[in-house]
Amino acid sequence: MISLLLSYHLNQGKRFFSEHKTSRIVISTISILFGGFVSWGLFLLFRGGIDYIETQDFVGKALLEYMYQSFFLIITFFIWISTIIFILFRIAKSDIDAWLIESPKAEILPLYWAGLSFIVSTPIIIAILPELLAAHTIYGLSAISWMLGILSIAAFLIAVVGMGLASLAITMKILTLCKALSLRAIIIFFSLIGICFLIGIAYVTVWQDTTQVFQAEIIDINQANPEQVTRAFAWTPGYLMAQLLLTLHTNNVIEATVWLIGLSVIGLLSFAVYWGIMQSSLLSLWTSFRAANRARPHVRKTFPTLGTSVNQAIAEKEILSIIRNKKDILWVGFVGLLWGLTMAMTRRAPEITLETITDQDRFIVYGVWGVSMYFTFLILLRFVFTSFIYDQPFQWILLSSPISQLKLYLGKLSSFLGLGTILIIALVSFASWLLELPLMIYIFILLLGVGGVFFGTTLSLALGSNFLKTSRKLITRDQASTSLPGLMFVLITCLWSVLAVISLEQGIMTGQWNAFTLFCIISFLSSYVFNLITRLKIRNLST
Amino acid sequence: MLRFSNVSQSYGSKEILHDISFEVEPGKMYTLIGPNGSGKTTLLSLAAGLLPPQVGEVIIGDHSMTTDPIEAKRLTALIPDQPNIWPGMTGFEFLHFVGTLYGMTPRERDTKIQELLPLFTLDGTEHEQFDTFSRGNKQKFSVMAALLHSPKLILIDEPIVGLDPISIEILLTRLRDFCNEGGTVFMVSHTMDVSERISDTIGLLHSGTLAHQGTLDELRKIVGDDSASLTQIYTHLLSI
Numbered sequence: 001m002i003s004l005l006l007s008y009h010l011n012q013g014k015r016f017f018s019e020h021k022t023s024r025i026v027i028s029t030i031s032i033l034f035g036g037f038v039s040w041g042l043f044l045l046f047r048g049g050i051d052y053i054e055t056q057d058f059v060g061k062a063l064l065e066y067m068y069q070s071f072f073l074i075i076t077f078f079i080w081i082s083t084i085i086f087i088l089f090r091i092a093k094s095d096i097d098a099w100l101i102e103s104p105k106a107e108i109l110p111l112y113w114a115g116l117s118f119i120v121s122t123p124i125i126i127a128i129l130p131e132l133l134a135a136h137t138i139y140g141l142s143a144i145s146w147m148l149g150i151l152s153i154a155a156f157l158i159a160v161v162g163m164g165l166a167s168l169a170i171t172m173k174i175l176t177l178c179k180a181l182s183l184r185a186i187i188i189f190f191s192l193i194g195i196c197f198l199i200g201i202a203y204v205t206v207w208q209d210t211t212q213v214f215q216a217e218i219i220d221i222n223q224a225n226p227e228q229v230t231r232a233f234a235w236t237p238g239y240l241m242a243q244l245l246l247t248l249h250t251n252n253v254i255e256a257t258v259w260l261i262g263l264s265v266i267g268l269l270s271f272a273v274y275w276g277i278m279q280s281s282l283l284s285l286w287t288s289f290r291a292a293n294r295a296r297p298h299v300r301k302t303f304p305t306l307g308t309s310v311n312q313a314i315a316e317k318e319i320l321s322i323i324r325n326k327k328d329i330l331w332v333g334f335v336g337l338l339w340g341l342t343m344a345m346t347r348r349a350p351e352i353t354l355e356t357i358t359d360q361d362r363f364i365v366y367g368v369w370g371v372s373m374y375f376t377f378l379i380l381l382r383f384v385f386t387s388f389i390y391d392q393p394f395q396w397i398l399l400s401s402p403i404s405q406l407k408l409y410l411g412k413l414s415s416f417l418g419l420g421t422i423l424i425i426a427l428v429s430f431a432s433w434l435l436e437l438p439l440m441i442y443i444f445i446l447l448l449g450v451g452g453v454f455f456g457t458t459l460s461l462a463l464g465s466n467f468l469k470t471s472r473k474l475i476t477r478d479q480a481s482t483s484l485p486g487l488m489f490v491l492i493t494c495l496w497s498v499l500a501v502i503s504l505e506q507g508i509m510t511g512q513w514n515a516f517t518l519f520c521i522i523s524f525l526s527s528y529v530f531n532l533i534t535r536l537k538i539r540n541l542s543t
Numbered sequence: 544m545l546r547f548s549n550v551s552q553s554y555g556s557k558e559i560l561h562d563i564s565f566e567v568e569p570g571k572m573y574t575l576i577g578p579n580g581s582g583k584t585t586l587l588s589l590a591a592g593l594l595p596p597q598v599g600e601v602i603i604g605d606h607s608m609t610t611d612p613i614e615a616k617r618l619t620a621l622i623p624d625q626p627n628i629w630p631g632m633t634g635f636e637f638l639h640f641v642g643t644l645y646g647m648t649p650r651e652r653d654t655k656i657q658e659l660l661p662l663f664t665l666d667g668t669e670h671e672q673f674d675t676f677s678r679g680n681k682q683k684f685s686v687m688a689a690l691l692h693s694p695k696l697i698l699i700d701e702p703i704v705g706l707d708p709i710s711i712e713i714l715l716t717r718l719r720d721f722c723n724e725g726g727t728v729f730m731v732s733h734t735m736d737v738s739e740r741i742s743d744t745i746g747l748l749h750s751g752t753l754a755h756q757g758t759l760d761e762l763r764k765i766v767g768d769d770s771a772s773l774t775q776i777y778t779h780l781l782s783i
Binding site for chain 1: 631
């Protein structure tokens, strides 16, 4: 079965390049170059970061330990929750695995495991390989260390995906025994676990007295003791991977092998639990989910004002499409929790003013703004960029109605601009309140944020309008987000954010606001051009 | 009410429709039959404004679908083959949404929805989401959405697929009444017995051209059998 599916995917790849050969080769090359570009950036970041931290005599080792542990803690959480969301909705809602699940010979359990490990591998490889390369340029990794480093990526992925699958299997089994199995019960259960987990992370990273973590235990050496950090993170799931990579810095192959074995054992144990539970109960779980979906009508209180004007009807339709999709809401909640955690990790800065702002203060303000913008752009990528794709199966309603496509687009644009503005106001206001930023700085970053929403919304609709034609193959929101236009969106919005910060920094530092003014004008003109591009594509669709 | 003038349509280098010209009179029901891939759904899509005609013109009432599409679409309603509707919407919200697109006030929509809900005995299900609906119930809501704004022309792709026998009878009666009140129906179908029962005019589309059209009796004369069923006529004409 696995060989059959492998050959199917290989043939699918061949078929992809058999039509529109030149353009697809160009697209694939650009995607690879983009991945390489991100990796190169990360490599420079790692090399510069490790180099700098190593020069700090007092906190050097402990800070490096702290950074690695924090990074893998968040990465582990990210993969764990992604695994649960993906498989949960695959079992509960999707019909695409029906032929595999119903087959007496198909082995779907290892396929889920392998498929998910493969799906999450790209971002991890793009992140960890540059780290290994940076470590090599600084510490000079041996060939065996390299091999262990690469093996550790596979072991880490398999173990964390395994932990996600095993925890889902255990939860489903317990809820079945309690006769309380439902999609809602599982979502509530994992939301609670997620919140507890984040409180745990906050305990380690935010609320702990960092002066104690980084204090010198041995006065003679006059160095913060990294073991304090190690002890604080010892219970966290990213611990083994962080320790493994840190051990490779000293080419300590034996210790690194021990950590690798530890990761592998976790992977094997998770697989045993997942296999043991799911092999006997997957079919019944799958069937009962479907029966529940069919039998229980989702009776809703009608949306309060549905449509007194076309614009209002479009806005409400877009909101309904988001809030009545459990998977999307879970995704927003998950990303929102990460945003909240990042905010909580930023220290309070009560004395900042534009006149007396210090380097550290500016870093905090840019951090707050940057993270809030990133979260907003993620939301725009998932919902605004994909909105044309999402509407494809329902185009018969929109295209046959006596409303011009341009008016429908303007309804969409105004809805998303409104929602995006509300979102950025909420995020920046909450962050400013949490960090006690002064009013002037709050207004400044708020206006820049609203500008970002305009830029991001018009850009995402322009890129999303590539999927306007109904004859195109239907793709999901997840697939669209990782398509080339999706990657373009990420790249352009990152560039926009960097330019915003550089021009703002120049204004604050020198008092010369020419660059910032120019940036605002270019940003506004770009939004106008993106709007024209979308209009043009819509016009082409109807002629 | 509906007129196709020299309409041709291609997908890439493949011509789907070739120089189609015919007219459907007000108060009449016209059914287009033909093999899979003969261009029936493309022709219906042109009439509904889902596709712009590449060559020729589609006229609804006095309005061209090319130069005056908004006014043309105001007169029409579409019931598609696949009634895809936003899964997160309830039936009630969907009907309100469609009504808003056609410029109906909230009061007009409420009155019309309350009038239409008993048609298929769907009372009570209007506040359920579409992702829990059967295909048949989705189809019933798409029929109600089509009747909501009192159109002059109803365009239907496969009218009875997914409907139970009682609902089929209700729909056919309603369509007949609609025509008797001056409305026009243009539908494409593979269901020969239904087409035979309710159509005033039947057209046979073959390889992108309108091979034959006429009343059932006129088609019988063409095949030289006064008692031939539509299935027999269809088979005979295609084998020529």
